[in-house]
Amino acid sequence: MKALAFLLAELCIALAGFGLAAFLRPARAVSRVEMLGLSLLLGSGALSVILLVVSQWLRGSALLVTTAALALALGVSGWWRLRTAEWACLPGTRLFFAALAPILIVIGWQATNHPLTADGLFNFEIRAQIAAAHGGHLPHAFFSDASRTWMHQSYPLFLPLHQTWIYLTLGGVEQGWAQLLSLHFVLAAATLLYAGTTRLTGAAWRGGVAVALLFLVPAAMFLPGGATTLWADFPLAVVFLAAVLAVAEFTAQGRGLALCAAWFALLPWVKREGLILAAVLGLALLWIAWRRGELRRAVLALVPMIGGVVAWKVFLTAVQAGGDRDFFPVSLATAIENADRLPIIALALGRELLTWERWNLLWFAALLAFLRIARDTRLMAWRWLPPVVLLPIALYSCTYLFSAWENPALHIVTSLPRLLLPLAMAALIGIAVAVPAWDEKN
């Protein structure tokens, strides 16, 4: 019975996402593999926003029914829009799903035999638990509770509201079932990565390489922040992956800005550092659009993100959300005062990138791939990608100049690996597009 309720909850999310994807998709035939990924990821975003808004007025069954009805309405309108649309045929789809199925079983198994811990429990799932106790509404008192500032009350609600939806559908808190959401994001990541890389490079094997590498990066799978642990880092990484693929499509074919706008808006809604990712990727988009003479359209693609960030700030102010104790306010004086941390940060970063137990050979392979992208004229269209990976690493590193932790080195060690996860996703795309073909090599 719970399995059925869980599947229905996921179906609602996918329906809402399908509806959005039908309207936001680029002006081309979309493959069913890509549509699955878009539906899952856009659905998570849509449902979390619907739940946040509707729960301000409705609770319990009324909230459940209204949210499900809205998801259904989105799904039906999407089906209506696509009823005469042609579907693209993606090469290697059967083989892809045949290989993916056993991997998903392993991921699901590992997610259900490792309980939620640390941030996954005390920063994200706890919000869902509290919301579930209040009929799906996260009480405003939560945000201003001085005894709970350690929960980082200003963190966005993408993942907690997704979990809240599962709890609402299952009739109560079900931590075991909630952890199966790992599969939701892994499936979204694999389908988008395969479909996007295959379409953009015209080679299914490159899509396969990208997905295979994803499952071979320990930090992305089973280490803290990885898929099976269900912290917000992996969902953020998947949204960033989708955003990078959308920007790549705009670069290559000049379309897909609506999807870019959706992913940019979603990034800061998943996790706060998503704003840095959206800002860097947004800059890349503006630069590409300027070269294509389409700057005005690209600027418009950033509007939903800015609107979303402002709306969330207004909401946090209205509910008197607790401040952040992890960082000092950004100022030149603080940066200069803490400049002696730079060698510590650089050392920690270098050490982290070389930790094969977490990253396998990802960063080494990414370095080779970026060098090839820089030198090979056939890969010229991807030259915006290395800065999109490297600039956030530099920005993230600089944030530790403002760390308010007594021991900044501990702050770096505990958070830097997770900050790198979305960038690892973009690096995977770089590796897949730059790896030499077998016949090319010989």
Place this chain on the structure above:
Amino acid sequence: MLLGVFAVAGLLRWSQAFSVAAPDLAPDRAIDALARQHFGLADGAAILRRELGTFPIDEPLLIFGPGNDWTLTEAHFLLSYLAWPRPVWCLGDAGPATRARFDHPPPPGVKPAGLFFYKVAPPVELPSRALSERLSVAITGS
């Protein structure tokens, strides 16, 4: 060649991290696991919910423990998780004139309705009850 090494290293790490334990879909699995780990409580979520439920929902609670032991943080978070909407504060003992590294002390004037003692013995003059070897509770009735 590089992709081959990538594959071998990735599979090696998977084999190290892979757990053959059966899936567990219990509603409180994460809380139960932490309660077992830190408090030595079996079926900890149910026991702690029952204990916390005896306090009025608008009364603050306090957990007291070793201030330089990082597990005090998780013990505090765990009680706070289950005690909602009661405020739960955390006071760490780090010895005389030393600031505790892992605590979240209440502002002045807070009078907790209940005191939890984690890895420290409650004062003998305070009537208390042991929930496990590592956790005791005292009702102050403030």
